[in-house]
Amino acid sequence: MKKSKQPQPVATGVQGLDEILRGGLPPKNFYMLQGAPGSGKTTAALQFLRAGVEQGERCIYVSLSQTEAELTSIAVSHGWSMEGIRVEELSASDDVNGAADQTIFQTAELRLDETRLAIERAIDEYKPSRLVYDSLLEIRLLTGDTPRFRRELIGFKAFLAKRDVVALLLDTQTSEGVNAEEVEGIAHGVIRFDKTLEEYGPVRRRMEVSKMRGVAIADGFHDMAIRNGDGVVIFPRIVPDQATQQHKPELIKSGLSTLDDLFGGGQESGTTTLVIGQAGTGKSTMASLYATAALKRGEHVALFLFEERLETFFRRSEGLGLNMREFYDAGRLTICDFNPNDVSPGEFAQIVQQIVTSQDSRVVVIDSFTGYLNSVPHRDKAVRDIQSLLKYLARSGVLTMLIVAQHGLLGQNVGIDVDVSFLGDTVLLLRISEHDGRLRRNITVVKKRHGPHDLDVHELLIDSSGVKVVPYNPLPEA
Incomplete structure (x- = not known):
């Protein structure tokens, strides 16, 4: 029949x-x-x-x-x-x-x-x-x-x-x-x-x-x-099971060997990294390093900005010797610059999904996740929406970097009133310490679900010559 x-x-x-x-x-x-x-x-x-x-x-x-x-x-x-x-x-x-x-x-x-x-x-x-x-x-x-x-x-x-x-x-x-x-x-x-x-x-x-x-x-x-x-x-709403791209697990390099060593050789594709720190600690710089390295490998990268203007982003990167404007002009780098209240969680998730799917993006940066949450009502719902998006990106083999701000110059409280720590497979903590009238940037990998990582505190040096990660040597007592 x-x-x-x-x-x-x-x-x-x-x-x-x-x-x-x-x-x-x-x-x-x-x-x-x-x-x-x-x-x-x-x-x-x-x-x-x-x-x-x-x-x-x-x-x-x-x-x-x-x-x-x-x-x-x-x-x-x-x-x-x-x-x-x-x-x-x-x-x-x-x-x-x-x-x-x-x-x-x-x-x-x-x-x-x-x-x-x-x-x-x-x-x-x-x-x-x-x-x-x-x-x-x-x-x-x-x-x-x-x-x-x-x-x-x-x-x-x-x-x-x-x-x-x-x-x-x-x-x-x-x-x-x-x-x-x-x-x-x-x-x-x-x-x-x-x-x-x-x-x-x-x-x-x-x-x-x-x-x-x-x-x-x-x-x-x-x-x-x-x-x-x-x-x-x-x-x-994003359904993680709808991710159809299949990519073999691989290590994602930053282009800076001393930084990669902190992660046991690099970060894994299909994972999410929370980059947490106060203002001026180098959070966006870390994301720019991974984005530039991926672009130089011939991969596509997508950046979603909620706080920094597009021109400010380019000038900051160029000040570190990272010329990302040429990749943007060539269409290899997609940047979406959002104004506060312009986008709902559902629309944002769909924009990310469409760009990643159509461009086969390998690295995604959300800068900052704090700015994103501050632009939407019902933050607990927004966190659930972003969790579904992150699972979709993970199953698509994407390395996602979420920039999360902390209160104050030296404060330790994350600048949002909901718990987001569970979102990260890896947590990179950036801090500023003060000794004898000098501010020093510190960098530590405090969490990594996949494989070993360095637990030591290192110093992060950022200047016109570029970015360096060096062993942390306490300054001698006066």
Whole structure:
């Protein structure tokens, strides 16, 4: 007996959403898109219909809450055209046929019937493959009670099923929490958009697929944004098991033999190194050494800056004899310079993943991890997100270096209020000591999970001639 062929999923047109849905929406079904006003529902709905138009499908937008001019304005703001999308503009709050006020029936009852018939006539006339219904709030207000509202949805679902229409129904979530009872048991799938305004910074957006029958979705919350030209963009959480690159374990050299000796000959690929120290101890310099050595070996390197400007980074490196600008101009070095609050944890993880995958990067530097955490709310969540990213990078054979700052010039407290020590396979500690009016930089490998390492304290010398690691000799007592 032959197995029935699985129908192709329906592309949503929303970047990132199809990945979460494992390809798209199951065809010929009825879906709910919920969210507060301004969360991106209408924009995503237009993307859904535009994806259908691109595939030569008939698409209709049934609007009970927005005018065609308003929808066109939203499309134009993204540089989109409404061509190929029929807009059926109805009103559920006013009398459809002009006779509601003269009937012995309840006005709301007649309005509901007339609205339903008008929608069904438009669908039968246009015969769409995709439909957006905006929004259920007006129908809920007309029905007045939950049982009637449920019957309306069930009847509409049956009507659409007979015509093989993929329908996306928009709904504004209510604080009473009745949506689960009214909708989720009827719809084939439920997608929720969420937005929150923090005490400082821009609106934070996220989404979840709370229900999708027959699909092993990537559940939980995923960060999202609304971008001019792109519309709604979703950033699926990183899944470490998705790393497909296979690299043999190898030692990653810094180009400085005395530094490599501290790590037992070098650092292992597929590991994470925390470089911890106060200001001025040479944390970024350590990362630059490994990056330059990898670039000279012909490898690709990716740097993600959260504190230092791009030009400042180049000038500091050039002051140490490390000319990284030429590799940047040649495309072998990718540098992303982020402003505070510009990027969510989910978007950052996706940017890193895309660069590492497309460029086959061998060394990744995040400078600084402290700056990254200070730019996002909910640091504990950000740490969990970065942990998944680090596992992905490790399975891709990447050496990742996280720069972590400490408080104060001589302080010992890490400048973040969450524990990150478990993230590092290796911990390189940089300190400044003072003796007889002289500051000295010290360097120590305090942790290395893979193989032996030097436990001695060494002195780190940084000047215009370059970088040196030498045995630490205490200065004689006066």
